[in-house]
Amino acid sequence: MNTGLVEALMRVIEKLRAAELRLLAQGLPEYAREVRVRMEALSRYRDALITRRLRDDSAKLAALTEDLDGCSADLALYLEEKVKADRAMNAVLGMVTSALAVLAALTDPV
Numbered sequence: 416m417n418t419g420l421v422e423a424l425m426r427v428i429e430k431l432r433a434a435e436l437r438l439l440a441q442g443l444p445e446y447a448r449e450v451r452v453r454m455e456a457l458s459r460y461r462d463a464l465i466t467r468r469l470r471d472d473s474a475k476l477a478a479l480t481e482d483l484d485g486c487s488a489d490l491a492l493y494l495e496e497k498v499k500a501d502r503a504m505n506a507v508l509g510m511v512t513s514a515l516a517v518l519a520a521l522t523d524p525v
Contacts, residue, residue, distance in 0.1 A: 417464075424461040428454055 431454040438447035 421461055421464055424457055424464075428457050428461070431457070 431450050435447045435450040435454065438444070438450060
């Protein structure tokens with residue numbers, strides 16, 4: 416949606432509303448009706464532009480949400496694998512520490 420277009424339409428609609436009131440004040444209701452018809456048509460067009468933008472934004476948000484769900488699943492798998500790797504590393508470090516303690520005990524001159 417072109418935000419500038421919507422803003423311009425809103426300004427034109429406001430000017431038409433003022434013109435309609437002036438025409439009514441001048442006792443020209445038939446001209447005021449013509450202005451109102453055009454103002455309502457522009458209002459419908461403006462509303463359609465806004466609605467289309469909202470629909471587009473909703474579709475983009477749905478796609479981003481889907482992507483985020485996929486990223487969350489990938490992150491959960493990564494973290495699960497990282498926890499497994501950390502546990503394995505801790506087990507290896509524990510064995511190395513035990514082996515070093517045994518080696519130190521064997522090489523310790525008593």
